[in-house]
Amino acid sequence: MRLDKYLKVSRLIKRRTVANEACDAGRVSVNGKAARASYDVKIGDVIEIAFAGRTLKAEVVTVAETVRKDDAAAMYRIVQ
Numbered sequence: 525m526r527l528d529k530y531l532k533v534s535r536l537i538k539r540r541t542v543a544n545e546a547c548d549a550g551r552v553s554v555n556g557k558a559a560r561a562s563y564d565v566k567i568g569d570v571i572e573i574a575f576a577g578r579t580l581k582a583e584v585v586t587v588a589e590t591v592r593k594d595d596a597a598a599m600y601r602i603v604q
Contacts, residue, residue, distance in 0.1 A: 525587050527552065527571075528561035533591055534599040536573065536582060546573065570603060 531543035531552070546552050547561040551574040554563055569584045582600040591599060
């Protein structure tokens, strides 16, 4: 699954266009390397998102095309 779609489906970022723009701006990295929106997300990848004043680090646990809102948080695990 594409990185921008994963960020949207897992609800780490609210909209896919915002996720795409974050990737283009270099604010999203996977496994320590800057990632493009087309990056293919795999289980075990560590995604790092730089928001305004803080950084969120999450490990991919599952990859699914569609997920209910209640189950979206189960797609990743916060790493610190």
